[in-house]
Amino acid sequence: xxxxxxxxxxxxxxxxxxxxxxxxxxxxxxxxxxxxxxxxxxxxxxxxxxxxxxxxxxxxxxxxxxxxxxxxxxxxxxxxxxxxxxxxxxxxxxxxxxxxxxxxxxxxxxxxxxxxxxxxxxxxxxxxxxxxxxxxxxxxxxxxxxxxxxxxxxxxxxxxxxxxxxxxxxxxxxxxxxxxxxxxxxxxxxxxxxxxxxxxxxxxxxxxxxxxxxxxxxxxxxxxxxxxxxxxxxxxxxxxxxxxxxxxxxxxxxxxxxxxxxxxxxxxxxxxxxxxxxxxxxxxxxxxxxxxxxxxxxxx
Amino acid sequence: xxxxxxxxxxxxxxxxxxxxxxxxxxxxxxxxxxxxxxxxxxxxxxxxxxxxxxxxxxxxxxxxxxxxxxxxxxxxxxxxxxxxxxxxxxxxxxxxxxxxxxxxxxxxxxxxxxxxxxxxxxxxxxxxxxxxxxxxxxxxxxxxxxxxxxxxxxxxxxxxxxxxxxxxxxxxxxxxxxxxxxxxxxxxxxxxxxxxxxxxxxxxxxxxxxxxxxxxxxxxxxxxxxxx
Numbered sequence: 356x357x358x359x360x361x362x363x364x365x366x367x368x369x370x371x372x373x374x375x376x377x378x379x380x381x382x383x384x385x386x387x388x389x390x391x392x393x394x395x396x397x398x399x400x401x402x403x404x405x406x407x408x409x410x411x412x413x414x415x416x417x418x419x420x421x422x423x424x425x426x427x428x429x430x431x432x433x434x435x436x437x438x439x440x441x442x443x444x445x446x447x448x449x450x451x452x453x454x455x456x457x458x459x460x461x462x463x464x465x466x467x468x469x470x471x472x473x474x475x476x477x478x479x480x481x482x483x484x485x486x487x488x489x490x491x492x493x494x495x496x497x498x499x500x501x502x503x504x505x506x507x508x509x510x511x512x513x514x515x516x517x518x519x520x521x522x523x524x525x526x527x528x529x530x531x532x533x534x535x536x537x538x539x540x541x542x543x544x545x546x547x548x549x550x551x552x553x554x555x556x557x558x559x560x561x562x563x564x565x566x567x568x569x570x571x572x573x574x575x576x577x578x579x580x581x582x583x584x585x586x587x588x589x590x591x592x593x594x595x596x597x598x599x600x601x602x603x604x605x606x607x608x609x610x611x612x613x614x615x616x617x618x619x620x621x622x623x624x625x626x627x628x629x630x631x632x633x634x635x636x637x638x639x640x641x642x643x644x645x646x647x648x649x650x651x652x653x654x655x
Numbered sequence: 656x657x658x659x660x661x662x663x664x665x666x667x668x669x670x671x672x673x674x675x676x677x678x679x680x681x682x683x684x685x686x687x688x689x690x691x692x693x694x695x696x697x698x699x700x701x702x703x704x705x706x707x708x709x710x711x712x713x714x715x716x717x718x719x720x721x722x723x724x725x726x727x728x729x730x731x732x733x734x735x736x737x738x739x740x741x742x743x744x745x746x747x748x749x750x751x752x753x754x755x756x757x758x759x760x761x762x763x764x765x766x767x768x769x770x771x772x773x774x775x776x777x778x779x780x781x782x783x784x785x786x787x788x789x790x791x792x793x794x795x796x797x798x799x800x801x802x803x804x805x806x807x808x809x810x811x812x813x814x815x816x817x818x819x820x821x822x823x824x825x826x827x828x829x830x831x832x833x834x835x836x837x838x839x840x841x842x843x844x845x846x847x848x849x850x851x852x853x854x855x856x857x858x859x860x861x862x863x864x865x866x867x868x869x870x871x872x873x874x875x876x877x878x879x880x881x882x883x
Contacts, residue, residue, distance in 0.1 A: 566734035567761035
């Protein structure tokens, strides 16, 4: 590619975009709308998954130990459990701690628990185990059940299943929505470039007859497609980013309680990932659109 | 320069374009392909331009076997060929100068060379004063001169003309033929398809007559048919 040709490619690309300006504006707007909805869906999906993950972290496994274990045995069991794959943390809870916790939970009715202090404490030693991912709960449970000294294992099976199902659903919906919007954008960009190629078919024919290479003919159209994809993704991301920050602030203001359950991702965390993806997507679309629309005219 | 060996072209619908054509054209020759519509003239032109590939046989142009070259080499082949058509095929939104310069731009010729060659070629075809005109401001003859200028500006060794006088009145057609003769005298090989009897008779060049896809007559110097 020679420098003076690059100038030619850009001049031709811009002249193509300007000549068919209505089509150009329409396709930029359509691509922008698609990318915008894609960005919104991505924000929602990403945040929902992020929140689910936070909830998942709070779901653990409680293991109650047999009453006749010495401190040393308890310590050893803790080490064994910590060594199991996917176990993130093992926290020891003594009978006294457990009773305090219970009293706190029962609040004003703690009187019922009077007389269970000290020697009379019926509660046993226990561990609270948290996992790296609740998908691995079944594996860890299977291993725990084989260990000696464990009296009883309790885990939030229903909650886990619901969370896992939710997670899967969100993932599938997100992928589906994004795939449909991507398909729409592809069709739009392809059509714009097809029209652009069509209006210049005579030039293409002459270029072929005088011996221009296929790539020389293609470049202006590829640049055209890239420009549409670029502008069509920069604009919606530029709108969606500040909009996202505002929305999160609003949600925190009006539903302050939500912070207790889960927090939102920061704008920068989402958009630093989304922006390059959207750009790359737009640019790839441009390239694919031009190469495929021009193929017909390059034959022979 | 151009050699066709046992070339046949059968179209996908089964109709025969040309059948078992063998022909050799030397450097610097001026050759007419004549014949009625459907005789195979257009197929011959398309085969030479590699718009079509032969079903059988080989075509060699300037040492390139056209039916064996890769896609990437087609542009190289075409740089050996200038082309003019009956319908001129000028770009309406470009001036005469730009139309001619376009042919150089797209093969990435240096701009210095473009600025030198385009005016030279335009004065050769007698259009120096019309450089800034647009095609719709030109007569048919002037448009065909522009197309000729575009065809030869890259100095191809071979010029292929497909009915170049078909849309022109006899006088203008005569001017274009003079121009082609001049270009031929400068060393360019010219292959021209036509059914204009008077032009062929007047030029007294090599005439290849096609009928139903076969060569029925090939004379070194003569008219459209034997009666002439």
